[in-house]
Amino acid sequence: MNGASPNPSAAALQARFGGAIVGASVSCGDTIVVVARERAHEILRWLKETPGEAYDYLVDVTAVEYRDRERPLEVVYQLWSLPRRVFLRLKVELPKQEPLAVDSVVDLWRGADWLEREVYDMFGIAFRGHPDLRRILMWDGYAEGHPLRKDFPLRGRFSRAEQVRQALTKTPEAHHSVEELAVAEAFQQLSNDARQKLERAGGPGGA
């Protein structure tokens, strides 16, 4: 436990979820709680919605793969409570022999959308229930794999000539679906004045 006192949320999680808490530790003053994959979503919801915990801000979702090939991948959730000003780090371990998948938390924090897409893009971890799980940094149709995995060679899997060919033959516009380009989809979410402005200009798809 490194001498530092753990975040009391760790003990609260132990008391409430018992067997679903795989372990808790303190590293450099930060409390790290490892939780079971099946109950991660439930635990994150509890941490967000319980008044005494109130971890209402999801700082980051990322993943770690260790050099030791036997060690499972970890998905890391960095939480911050805005009213209480407390950090908590949650980890979910994903053994490599099983499909790499974990429940999405986009329904809890809207901001998890792109963070989970990045983890999917770089590590190949699927987020079940994610509304739009596509690559975000590499382009759609990128065929070389997931670059931050340890078995991914630094220069990629294809020859440089093949990489240039694939890059040159893709159409830049193909990244954007029609829905992304159309304002119509997001029209109802716009503010009132923006909506009125659009309507005066002929409306979304009204022309």
Place this chain on the structure above:
Amino acid sequence: MDVKPGAVAAGGDAAAGLISSPNWITSRLDDLVNWSRANSLWPMPFFPACCAIEFMATAASRYDISRFGMERLGYTPRQADVLICAGRVPFKLAPMLRRIWDQMPQPKWCISVGACASSGGIFDTYAMVQGIDAIIPVDVYIPGCPPRPEGILYGIMLLQKKIKGESILDPTLRVEQLPDERGMFLRPAAVDELSEPFGNSVHQTRSA
């Protein structure tokens, strides 16, 4: 006819070697065309990374790129003569760079500013184009990480020198590069060779 050798009627290099009078001059058409082209290059800035900061310094008052007839940065490729690529180009950006180059009308030239644009620089990775010459033809490479404004100005002067050596009678100068059936502009072997790190300084096995 009253010819006074040495009487100056036109400035710059076009004046070299011509017989001039207050009323008319003769010159090679090449010299005249190249002189005007070289001294009114309109750059198309393509600035994906930090070398752009040095170019901004080059364009600002201390180094003053407008001394070279280049103060008008054309932010549309349709009105540009020279594409200045300052910064590393990821593969994701490669088709945009190529499209901008294709949209520029002839005559056009390209300056590659800095180590990354010229060779991939420190980014010998899966994500980075190892030198934009695999994507578009380059006339002048400016080394440096980043090059100082003096270096960029020197590169521009080299390009002007190159332009002044061109001939309008050479039909191959303005031929547009067309993609082959694979969609590439160079042979795959040439791209592979261009992309090798210098001095074999990076040892890594590629899995495929």
